[in-house]
Amino acid sequence: MSDHVYKLIEIVGSSPNSIEDAIQNAVTRAGQSIRNLRWFQVIETRGHIDNGKVAHYQVTLKIGFTLESGDKVS
Amino acid sequence: MSDHVYKLIEIVGSSPNSIEDAIQNAVTRAGQSIRNLRWFQVIETRGHIDNGKVAHYQVTLKIGFTLESGDKVS
């Protein structure tokens, strides 16, 4: 187990509701084509403002996943 | 559109409820005297503790807005 290799990718998720929803949206999208997602780290939290209100949150994440034996890295 | 100029100001919003409310409070306050608020970036998240509980969240934001032709910068 101690020789595992992981890859980190950087994804920006958005949500009109909350920071947590923006994070979950990014994780859900990454999970559609990557098995074995393991952890995330928040890199930046931003958002758009429309008519003096927060229109949506944009959270940039690094998401780490285990590289399995057949996985191609690119 | 590609020659737009924006100004960034730094505002700290507070809320006893959530990080999102603290952000919205800062945005609302800035919107009272600035037209065309466009985006925010979270710079720091802090808070006060009272009797072992989070009393309120304090979120420092940079808020960007479009400078229009008549706007004074200072």
Added chain:
Amino acid sequence: MSDHVYKLIEIVGSSPNSIEDAIQNAVTRAGQSIRNLRWFQVIETRGHIDNGKVAHYQVTLKIGFTLESGDKVS
């Protein structure tokens, strides 16, 4: 009052629900043995992913508290 001395400790709180709950869990735990907690600063927000969903948030905080006359620092 202006000669107060504070200590900062670094604590990681977790919660399956929200970033705010992870912060409160860290603060609650620190408050069990430290009097006079005063403020926190968020250092890092991470989390674990399980089956393509955020399993829990992990928030690293610095928590500041007043050192009183009898308190031992170590």
Added chain:
Amino acid sequence: MSDHVYKLIEIVGSSPNSIEDAIQNAVTRAGQSIRNLRWFQVIETRGHIDNGKVAHYQVTLKIGFTLESGDKVS
């Protein structure tokens, strides 16, 4: 001279042509309402991409200017 006080503001300039033009556009705009601009520091260089080409550069600057005796700070 050694007791001068300066203010720093943060401005984002844009240009479809070059980083230098984006900087100059920000400086020109600030100079419309501020006397005595003195220096700038580049904080961030970004840009928009349209149809696989750089559509415009966006450069975030801090711009410093001398506060004169009658100037209001806010």
Added chain:
Amino acid sequence: MSDHVYKLIEIVGSSPNSIEDAIQNAVTRAGQSIRNLRWFQVIETRGHIDNGKVAHYQVTLKIGFTLESGDKVS
């Protein structure tokens, strides 16, 4: 009290005497047109050298103040 909104501005103060005097000069200047200054954070300490001696210290501060109900933000 927990819904307060603050603004941060960036000011550079100078003094031939000491870092503390440079800080106080910046604070004094900001206080001439802003009520309710609350705190400062030192961002950078620099200075000019003349004939092999420190001619003056230049300290860049962020200064925070409470936005009151009538205050304009810009």
Added chain:
Amino acid sequence: MSDHVYKLIEIVGSSPNSIEDAIQNAVTRAGQSIRNLRWFQVIETRGHIDNGKVAHYQVTLKIGFTLESGDKVS
């Protein structure tokens, strides 16, 4: 629109002519296999020196693009 998910990749472009050309070369190359490139951020500017002259500029960019429904992330 507020639920968009973006991916960020890191690309180094080079050019013997200018920083802008190095940026455009990186963007052009990424655009050959990615639709919907949206923005870039300059991470680092370096270069090689040959015979006391700048031989070429190397600019490291983060490039953001919209993930569309069929896109695979890896």
Added chain:
Amino acid sequence: MSDHVYKLIEIVGSSPNSIEDAIQNAVTRAGQSIRNLRWFQVIETRGHIDNGKVAHYQVTLKIGFTLESGDKVS
């Protein structure tokens, strides 16, 4: 040669033995599906502790490689 374009990916390698082995494990894994690996930069060094001993080192690397004419970026 001065118009080369490179891609940077972020990989975490592990080893129970040494930091160098953790780096080599990450490089070896990336080399299984990428030609023309050129350089790495260490981003972070961490590790797991088991029974008071370092169980394994985990080193996060950025690895740079030349994009060749047929390579797909994603």
Added chain:
Amino acid sequence: MSDHVYKLIEIVGSSPNSIEDAIQNAVTRAGQSIRNLRWFQVIETRGHIDNGKVAHYQVTLKIGFTLESGDKVS
């Protein structure tokens, strides 16, 4: 001597007089319960403003001390 182990703690000292006094106050307080204080590093310099004057300086320090054979770490 080359196998020494040190612990670093983070302390905030305050003083109405000077940055140096704020540092010394933090060091003095730490020295009441820790033997073998060895060095400090300034992490942040802040302060409170009252009626347009610096009311007190607050300096955050990391303070390093030698762990001796009987010392408990926690």
Added chain:
Amino acid sequence: MSDHVYKLIEIVGSSPNSIEDAIQNAVTRAGQSIRNLRWFQVIETRGHIDNGKVAHYQVTLKIGFTLESGDKVS
């Protein structure tokens, strides 16, 4: 498991032999009085030089451990 709370402490380990030995020395020392050490992060690598040779490596670590129900935090 998702409500775990961890504490991070900062320790400097030294060794004349290698960076890995300096890390292990810090971990071993922390483990003498703390149960449940979980992970470390390297914060800084320095060293002393004597007669033109590296006399010993000094590695500053953050070490994380699980706070159990009876543990006192201070």
Added chain:
Amino acid sequence: MSDHVYKLIEIVGSSPNSIEDAIQNAVTRAGQSIRNLRWFQVIETRGHIDNGKVAHYQVTLKIGFTLESGDKVS
């Protein structure tokens, strides 16, 4: 070749024309007394403003060069 030793020096170049010219001016000046300049990294981009225009760009570079067998380091 893998045992090469390099020295990095920090030089600020200026130019009224462009960032690239400021970089080249710094490199040219360093090349007058150093053989084997190899690469540069941009550390900071600043400039002076005169009458509301950019008077000149100032770019701080680290410049790396190979230390040859007879070179004195100081």
Added chain:
Amino acid sequence: MSDHVYKLIEIVGSSPNSIEDAIQNAVTRAGQSIRNLRWFQVIETRGHIDNGKVAHYQVTLKIGFTLESGDKVS
């Protein structure tokens, strides 16, 4: 004047009295062999502790000076 080239060197000054004295000691020492010292920037402030008191301050500075036509860079 806008084509000036400057060199930056990094010097650590010490003083048992104050941060300002430590800065001045570093500047004085650099001025013994360098003409045209122009400015300094504080990079880090540390110090040694002896018997629970600050024994001396150590301030790391970058010091900038004008390269004149005959000056050798190395």
Added chain:
Amino acid sequence: MSDHVYKLIEIVGSSPNSIEDAIQNAVTRAGQSIRNLRWFQVIETRGHIDNGKVAHYQVTLKIGFTLESGDKVS
């Protein structure tokens, strides 16, 4: 002793074997023309990859040494 002045230089050492050897190679080279080397700090760890293997490690160090009374600084 508390008035010592130190200079810091930045050196990159390489080795095909280990990070420690790359550090020692840099220190050895600096020691050929500088007396009184005192300490080093690792600034960056990189390396070249050849045929999918680490060809050599490159470690950038700051090396500090005592300036003695006759030493020229430049």
